[in-house]
Amino acid sequence: MADKKRRTMSRSEIPNFVAEMIAAHCDITAVGHEMYVIGDVDAGERAMKDAQRIGEKYGDRDPLKLEIVSYLWSIGRYIELASESTRH
Structure with a gap:
């Protein structure tokens, strides 16, 4: 059985x-200027399944990591790291 190549999310799909x-109800938040997290400890199994389904729909996001982080900052969904606050 051959592996299917996973699609790559396009920049225009980020929003x-x-x-x-x-x-x-999947908490997606930039953490600093170089990474983001998806999930919430209190969200429950339903939110985690939804996050997985949405992730599969959009495909590989790794090449767009910094663009996603930038978008999250632009809409106010971020946590500024103390060590980065003096750099930016």
């Missing part, structure tokens, strides 16, 4: 990806 995560 929709983030909106779907938020609508599914």
